[in-house]
Amino acid sequence: MKLLxxxxxxxxxxxxxxxxxxxxxxxxxVDWIIADSSDGQLRDxxxxxxxxxxxxxxxxxxxxxxxxELSTEPHIKSAFKDTTVYLESENxxxxxxxxxxxxxxxxxxxxxxxxxxxxxxxxxxxxxxxILTIILTLLLIILSLINRYSARKIxxxxxxxxxxxxxxxxxxxxxxxxxDSNIEEFNExxxxxxxxxxxxxxxxxxxxxxSENLSHELQTPVAVxxxxxxxxxxxxxxxxxxxxxxxxxxxNADKLDKLNRTLILLTKLDTAxxxxxxxxxxxxxxxxxxxxxxxxxxxxEIKLRTNLxxxxxxxxxxxxxxxxxxxxxxxxxxHNIHGGELFIALNDAVLVIKNNGKEPKQNPENYFKxxxxxxxxxxxxxxxxAIVKKICDMYxxxxxxxxxxxxxxxxLNFNKTKDTK
Amino acid sequence: MxxxxxxxxxxxxxxxxxxxxxxxxxxxxxxxxxxxxxKIHLSEYDCALVDLMLPDGNGIxxxxxxxxxxxxxxxxxxxAKESLEDKIxxxxxxxxxxxxxxxxxxxxxxxxxxxxxRKQFDGGKVIEINELKIDTDKRELTIKNIAIELTxxxxxxxxxxxxxxxxxxxxxxxxxxxxxxxxxxxxxxxFVYTHIKNLRKKLKDNGAGDYxxxxxxxxxxxxxx
Numbered sequence: 184m185k186l187l188x189x190x191x192x193x194x195x196x197x198x199x200x201x202x203x204x205x206x207x208x209x210x211x212x213v214d215w216i217i218a219d220s221s222d223g224q225l226r227d228x229x230x231x232x233x234x235x236x237x238x239x240x241x242x243x244x245x246x247x248x249x250x251x252e253l254s255t256e257p258h259i260k261s262a263f264k265d266t267t268v269y270l271e272s273e274n275x276x277x278x279x280x281x282x283x284x285x286x287x288x289x290x291x292x293x294x295x296x297x298x299x300x301x302x303x304x305x306x307x308x309x310x311x312x313x314i315l316t317i318i319l320t321l322l323l324i325i326l327s328l329i330n331r332y333s334a335r336k337i338x339x340x341x342x343x344x345x346x347x348x349x350x351x352x353x354x355x356x357x358x359x360x361x362x363d364s365n366i367e368e369f370n371e372x373x374x375x376x377x378x379x380x381x382x383x384x385x386x387x388x389x390x391x392x393x394s395e396n397l398s399h400e401l402q403t404p405v406a407v408x409x410x411x412x413x414x415x416x417x418x419x420x421x422x423x424x425x426x427x428x429x430x431x432x433x434x435n436a437d438k439l440d441k442l443n444r445t446l447i448l449l450t451k452l453d454t455a456x457x458x459x460x461x462x463x464x465x466x467x468x469x470x471x472x473x474x475x476x477x478x479x480x481x482x483x484e485i486k487l488r489t490n491l492x493x494x495x496x497x498x499x500x501x502x503x504x505x506x507x508x509x510x511x512x513x514x515x516x517x518h519n520i521h522g523g524e525l526f527i528a529l530n531d532a533v534l535v536i537k538n539n540g541k542e543p544k545q546n547p548e549n550y551f552k553x554x555x556x557x558x559x560x561x562x563x564x565x566x567x568x569a570i571v572k573k574i575c576d577m578y579x580x581x582x583x584x585x586x587x588x589x590x591x592x593x594x595l596n597f598n599k600t601k602d603t604k
Numbered sequence: 605m606x607x608x609x610x611x612x613x614x615x616x617x618x619x620x621x622x623x624x625x626x627x628x629x630x631x632x633x634x635x636x637x638x639x640x641x642x643k644i645h646l647s648e649y650d651c652a653l654v655d656l657m658l659p660d661g662n663g664i665x666x667x668x669x670x671x672x673x674x675x676x677x678x679x680x681x682x683x684a685k686e687s688l689e690d691k692i693x694x695x696x697x698x699x700x701x702x703x704x705x706x707x708x709x710x711x712x713x714x715x716x717x718x719x720x721x722r723k724q725f726d727g728g729k730v731i732e733i734n735e736l737k738i739d740t741d742k743r744e745l746t747i748k749n750i751a752i753e754l755t756x757x758x759x760x761x762x763x764x765x766x767x768x769x770x771x772x773x774x775x776x777x778x779x780x781x782x783x784x785x786x787x788x789x790x791x792x793x794x795f796v797y798t799h800i801k802n803l804r805k806k807l808k809d810n811g812a813g814d815y816x817x818x819x820x821x822x823x824x825x826x827x828x829x
Contacts, residue, residue, distance in 0.1 A: 408706075409706045410619040410620060410706070413710065414622055414623050416822055417626075417771055433776065476786055478757065478786070479786065479790050483791075513788040513789035516789040517789050
């Protein structure tokens with residue numbers, strides 16, 4: 184729920200409670216005032232009638248004024264009473280306030296009844312209710328108009344900044360620029376966010392620098408280890424287990440080396456400037472990559488089918504395209520089954536790679552993260568698809584992975600890199 | 605053959621020279637820019653291995669100096685940085701090859717031989733070992749004057765073995781040299797066995813000696829002994 188709506192809702196709720204209380208307060212006070220003034224009036228009229236009777240004039244005006252002579256003297260006090268009287272003209276019972284006085288005038292006993300028509304309470308109540316409801320409705324309409332206006336004007340810098348924040352990425356390496364507004368809270372938020380972003384950028388840069396340096400520093404010791412082992416492997420060994428141990432050290436040093444190189448590449452991929460683009464015929468490049476892997480394809484007796492009719496030219500970095508295609512095709516061979524199928528098609532700008540393989544045990548979305556293995560293989564670092572994803576992100580390309588009917592399927596859309604010249 | 609090894613990491617330099625000494629090279633090591641600078645001017649080398657990152661200077665400048673002083677000296681850049689610009693700059697300045705740390709010593713050895721072949725013999729040179737004759741220019745093998753057809757991989761394998769003869773080569777070094785980055789598609793490196801078996805058969809069937817030996821637990825060796 185939007186902030187403005189939330190505030191409005193509280194406002195409306197409280198106002199409604201206040202209106203209900205007000206409704207009863209107004210009703211009872213109006214009712215009391217009317218009754219009070221009406222009773223005074225009735226008393227005055229009764230006094231007047233009594234005075235006239237003393238003078239011998241009998242004024243009657245039923246049902247408002249009724250005078251009755253009584254045979255005996257009733258010892259009843261004068262009293263007010265709410266009553267109803269049947270009116271022939273209306274053919275209905277109407278509400279009246281009546282005042283009855285018993286008086287002995289000139290030795291005759293009289294009962295004087297004075298009546299005043301009452302406003303019906305129901306009418307009074309509903310009138311007040313209608314008026315208050317109209318006011319409440321008007322208030323709501325005005326409030327919503329104000330809200331819409333506020334959302335557009337007052338909240339504009341807020342929403343603008345929100346868009347900026349959504350676009351903000353540590354990778355892009357540019358600091359965030361947020362708009363000022365004339366609202367104190369928003370300005371404070373802007374200030375805090377700018378500070379936060381700067382801090383995050385600074386720390387991200389220093390972390391990146393650290394990992395870059397670390398990777399480069401690691402290369403020399405790994406080089407020394409590898410060289411020493413290679414030298415040792417030339418020797419004759421009395422203990423037959425020793426060469427195997429040395430070989431195992433060598434393999435792990437190799438793995439460390441590959442891992443390190445890949446991580447260096449991953450950090451480099453954050454800087455797009457390092458990779459100038461050029462025009463490349465995609466289908467030709469795919470064929471060349473497949474040719475490079477022909478040994479691996481034959482070795483696993485994989486049935487390869489291609490459909491590379493599309494003559495799509497793309498604007499891409501030469502090296503990165505090699506890395507991208509190599510990683511994808513290498514994966515489709517490595518994770519294939521012996522004698523499995525590999526299908527590669529380029530339809531317009533969409534590259535589809537389908538291959539047999541074991542069912543994924545992982546959530547496929549995780550494949551694009553670092554160090555997530557679908558199937559742990561001896562010759563695998565778990566970084567291949569992370570690199571692919573990073574290259575795709577760099578070019579704003581979409582990549583999807585699916586597993587359907589025993590086939591792994593990767594779809595890659597080159598539309599954004601299309602050479603338009 | 606006289607080699608100059610410019611590498612500030614003494615441990616690595618020592619290991620490289622011990623490996624290369626077997627090849628009957630005369631190796632001189634320089635551990636800093638200034639030391640290398642002096643050596644370049646004092647004597648002539650057939651090949652120089654230049655580390656780009658030196659504590660007191662940039663190896664790129666040494667490449668320039670080497671080119672000025674001695675045109676015939678082969679230059680191989682050794683760098684910890686897998687940087688394309690460095691590679692292009694180095695090669696444009698006249699370096700003959702570029703190898704990234706860490707590398708297999710067998711690989712370095714093969715590269716040195718290839719550079720020396722190109723430099724000393726104007727491109728191709730025919731390598732003769734007993735009855736084997738390899739024309740590195742035409743990439744052809746002849747055994748007793750009969751041309752033997754080899755696949756691209758078999759030729760690369762043979763040349764790599766011959767460049768490192770009498771040395772044990774592990775599978776990783778072999779795969780990296782012959783298949784390079786394309787090795788990532790293999791589940792494991794057992795396939796190397798098939799290729800070596802085929803090559804060995806071709807050599808034997810055509811009357812050459814059985815020079816390819818497997819070394820238990822490590823890899824293979826090309827040996828005349």
